[in-house]
Every structure is written in C-alpha cells, then in structure tokens.
Amino acid sequence: MTEKLYYVNPYLKEWEAEIIEAINKEDKVLVVLNKTAFYPEGGGQPSDRGFIGENEVLDVFEDGEVIYHVLNKAPKEILVKCTIEFNRRYDLMQQHTGQHLLSSVFYDKYKGETSSFHIGEEYVSIDISIPDMSEHIVEEVENLVNELICKDIKLKSYIIEKKELIKIPLRKVPKVEEDIRIIEIENIDYSPCCGTHLKSTGELGVIKVVKFERYKGATRVYFKCGKRALNDFQNKHNIVQNLSKMLGVDIEMLENKVKNNMENLSSMFKDLKELKESLYAYEARDIINNADSKIICIGFKEKTFDEVQSLGRIILQEGSFLLIVFSEIDNKLWFAHDGNMDINCGKVFKESLGEYNGRGGGNDKQAQAAFTDIKSLLEFFDFLYEKYKL
Template identity: 30%
Template sequence: MQATTRLYLHDSSRFNFEATVVAAQIRDGVRWIALDQSAFYPEGGGQPADQGTINGLPVTDVQANDDVVWHALGAAGNDQSLDVDAHIHGAIDPTRRLDHMQQHCGQHILSAAFQALCGAATVGFHLGERIVTIDLDIPALQRNQVQAVEDLANQIVWGNLPVTVRILARDELNGLALRKTPTVAGPVRVVSIDDFDHSACGGTHPAYTGTVGMIAVLRWTRQRGGVRVSFACGGRALNELRRLNQVASEAAEQLSVGLDELPIATKRLLTTQQALQRQLATAEERLLDDEAERLYAAGELVGAKRVVQACFADWSIERLRTLAEAIAARPGGIALLGSSGTRANLVVACAPESGYEANQLLAHGLPQLAGRGGGNARLAQGGSPQSEHLEAALGTIRQQIQA
C-alpha cells in the first residue's frame, strides 16, 4: 500500500490540506480511510492524535500502521465520496493542535532543563487530556531543584528561541548533541530548540518557543525508583493555575484567613483536629471499657467462664474488636459480638484461661453466614453480606461453650 506523506513533519502549523483516498475499510462499524498525504498527526510517541474533519465529517481517531496513516470517520458509514481515488479536503482542529504543540515543545524544554541542571534523563512521556507527565531517572528531587529547572525552562520559553525541524541522515548526526540516542533506522527527524536542545522526535512543535507561553510544574512524586513530574504548558498552565488559585482561595475563605496565611492556618487546624481525635479516642476507649464491664457483669456464667453474647446495629469491625478484647481481658471472659447493617460483622475473643480458642469458635458460625474470616486463639473476626442470619450464627457459636 502507498505510504502516507506526513505533512506535519515539515510544517506543524499547516491546518488545511488536499489529498486522495488510497484505501478504505470498515472496522467494527467505523469507516477508516488512508490518504496519499495527510496533515493529521497519528497517536504515538506519547502524544494523542489530532482531531478535525475530512470533507466536513469529524475525524474521531488517527492511527499509523507502518508507513500508512489511517483516519477514522465514525459518521461516514458507506459514503461513496470517500472511496478509493476520491479527492478530499482535510482540516485540522487548530485549538487542539496548538495545545499539543505547546505541551510537546514544553516537554522538550523541561526535559532538557532537568538534564542540564540535575543530570536527570527523561525515560517516559505522556501527554494527557489535562496534565503532561515525564518520568526521570533520578531517585528524588528537592523543591529548590525543581524551581531552578522551572525558572530555566521559562527563560527558554520567554526568549522566543527558534524551533527548527530537520530530517538528517545518520552520518549528519555526528557532532550534534542529541539528548537521547535515536532508536529508529534510517534518516532521523531532529527538533532543535536553538542550541539549548536537540532531540529526535516525530511530534508537532511551534516555530518559536514563545508559543509555549509558560511552563508550570504542578507536582512530582517518586515512582518505581525514579520521579514522575506533572506539569502543564500554555493555556493548560493558565487553567491549572486558575483552578489551584480558586481552590486555595475557597479554602482560605472557609478558614477566614488570607492566602499567604493558608499553610499556617491549615497546620493549626490539623493540630487541633489531631488533639480532638486523641481526646475522642480516649473517651471512646473509656466508654467501651464501661460497656465491657456492664456486659461482663451481666454475662452468662458457664462454669468459671463468663460468656457475653451481643449484637449491635452498624458498628464498625474495629469498635467490635475493641469491645471484645476488653471483655476477654477480664477473668474467664468470652465475647461473641456481632454487628448488623449493610453487612454482618462477627468478632470472637477469649481470655487465655477460658480454655477456648477464638478462631475455632468463629469457624462454627461462619457457615451460617456464608462468610469468611480468621484470627488466632485470642481474637478472631469475620464478615458476610448476609446479616439476616447473624443472631443464629452467634447462637451456634454459643452452643459450643460448655461448663
């Protein structure tokens, strides 16, 4: 099949073109056509596909298969005007193309800045719908390093340096400081940002770095031995900074402080919350200990053992466990506790001198609930979506305890 001449390789700012259909097929109800030439960028290299229209019909996807670029026209059906040898007019969505040029060129600039200042090579790149990420082969980054990189990257952007595209033979690469050794055979498309960066790349880029607008690093996290940096360029950066400013402003308003005071106010709020949580936990512990004493005193005396069987509504498994352990901490205490609600929770706890093992007792009740669980001799727990048989399951366990 005839290879597609990719017009964007030489001119990323070309948004309209004429072409001839060289192949057409239906895949899963979607009409795909291949053209003799196309300005549509196919998905690849971490960059999403262009969108736009062909003869006024929306292009929903663009994919490359070897040297052929295929265009999906979901609304075309069996339109004969798009059969082989038909002449078409293609139009690229300029807003999406500009956005992708800003993000991809910004990535080259940011990656080169990380390489220059931190010695961190870019080993991964993804251009998402809202955020762009690069993966760096560096174990960690400090805030001052990121800020220095961000400053350098934006100096390159605001310098409005020329971005040139050349397709070079392998021997022409000698003496050119490529940021990464190309893996493709044959001629290599090199995108150069003045003398700041030279990279083998098949993506779309603007003619000058000023088109990128700005580069904003949003966050960085450790991932698989390296660091993933999330950032945005141009219009995306503006939108992200607006969004973050709105979120911060709303938080500051809720706390009745200025934006500059937000970190201190947040820390103060967290300190207060943690203190209240500790107080609440202490009060809860005392409450459950009092409840354990009351239930233990009212529990059934079986020989030297005191058995407490009780069911509660919508108790968490953690709360049940705390109460059960408090009961089993008393002489001969055996706790058979359950909680019914959206699911059944079951906890069994046994004092060491009781002569019973919690996990073995629990095993007698789980079949009635079709539940699962486990534990050890002192404490065991289980659960099931079938809460209607909880009382019966507790009763079955109780029958195993003899004087």
C-alpha cells in the same frame, strides 16, 4: 504513501483529501487518505481527533508506511473535507514542546536523562535518571525552563541522515536508521522526534512541575504546560480563595490557620478518645454484669467495627469470655477470647466462613470477617452462637 501535512504545517486546521482506501475491520472502518494532518499516535504523543467529512475520527495510527484513520463508518464521498480538533492538537503541541525543554534543562544542569515520556489527559510525565530528586533541584530547573520560555526561542525541524548525527549535540541517540527527524530548540536542545511542536518557546506560556516521586530507581516528574498550567492554577486558586473565606482569614494567613486548626482537632480527638474509653469501661461492666454465661453475643447498630473491637477488648480484660460481636454499620463480625478457651478462632473461620458470603480470617485467639450483606452476617452470627453456646 500518505503525505504528512502535520510535518509541513502543524498549525493546519482544515484541508481537502482523497480517500484512497477504506477497510472494514470489525465494527469500525480504517480510512487511508492521500494526505493528512492527523497525527498518528507515537513517541509519547496521543493521536489527533477531528472529522473526515461528517464522520468523527476516533483514532489514528501508523502501520509501516500507511496511516490509518479509525471511523465508525466510511464517508460517502471520495474527496472529503478534513478538520482537526485544534484545541486538543495545540494542547498536545504545548505539552510535547514543554517536555523537550524540561528534559533538556534536566540534562544540561544535572545530566538527568529522560527515559520515558507520557502525555495523559490530566498530567504529562517524564522519567528522569536522578534517583534522589529534591525540591531544590525541581525548583531550580523549573525556574530555568521558564526563563527560556520568556526568551521566545525558535524551534525548527529537519530530516538528516545517520552519518550527519555526529555534527549535532544530540541529547538522545535515535533508534531509527534513516530519515531521522530532529526537533531543534535553537542552541538549547537537539532531539530526534516524530511529534508536532510549537514555533517558539514563548507559545508555552509557562511550565509548572506539579509533583515528583521515586519510580524504578529514577524519578517520575509530573508537569503541565501552557493552558493546562493556567487551568490548574485557576482551579487551585479558587480552592484557596474558598478556604480563605470559609476560615475567615486572608490567603497569606491560611496556612497558619489550617495548622492551628489541625492542632486543635488533634487535641480534641485525643480528649474524645479518652472519653470514649471511659464510656466503654462503664458499658463493658454493664455487659459483664448482665451476662448469664461465658459467651457474650451482641450486635451494635450505631457503633463502627473499630468501636466494637475497642469495647470487646475491655470486656476480655475484665474476664474470660467468648465474644461474638458485630457492627451493622460496617457489616463486620469479631470472634475472640482471652486465650483460655480451647477454640481456634481462625480455624473456625477458615472452615465455615465461605458458606456465609464472608471474607476474613485470624489466629487462635481472634478472627474477624466482612460480609456482603447483613443477612449473611446474622446467619454466621447465629451459626457461631449455636455452635458454642454453653
């Protein structure tokens, strides 16, 4: 059985080990060492990365009592030097310890139980059994957690038998029956865990909840710890500073400035919409006056599909026409009438659209479709015109 150095010293970066087995599997090699500090994926924590000799460790997983290290090829030597990508390991230790601390405060303060935990590349998340989470609860828990970080409380790990569990106030009952490993944050939290952790809460630096959302009757809380939290703050601070310079106001006035600008933009958009509607009315009358039949077929190169539909609706209000109009910008076509024609637009699309690489549908009075290219759109446009021209 492989000696698990990551339990003996989670801060270990380099060591020598002996390869006791190398298994070829597909295009990879699974290497078993006599001792390893590479943590295999488990308990919500991703596996470590690094090198065995000159060969990169792509993944680490445990199957029963065996820990497999996934490499592209087997090392030539039996005795190998192993190195961990420690910045990544330390980040995972910060996030995992932070999760224990955050979960313990949610439970202690609001009896919110953690049902799942995930460490991603950007965020860490926990699912808390509080369906109606509020900003107040999150802020209070966040403040309490960071107070505990400042106290630099020690962490320790130990193995106990199941019969001894009654002696400690576990936050969560383990599923395993023997060799139960406990991570204890002194007098704060006692949790069964197989992951790697920090020596004390002070190494966390800070925990910041970045967002939360309802999820399957509970609340999913996203947060960042340590260096991740610092990087997140630095990135967002740079964004705020740049916005402040762009808008020419101090950071303290930025929110009011953005709010005022949004209100002004909303007013301008309203005025613009009214002007466009007036313009469409003139354009619609011009189209109607130049129409020589009850079918109007027009393509627009510089109008969006929404603009084409707005213009088309005004035309239909002015008279009984069959419209075949499209936007080259969006590669979309609209087929419509005012209801006084014996043409089921949706049925026509359903029967014919597939032949022209189009997707869409509609009802008896109108239908719309999007096309993969302008050639297909024009071919369908011609098909409709030939079918319904008077």
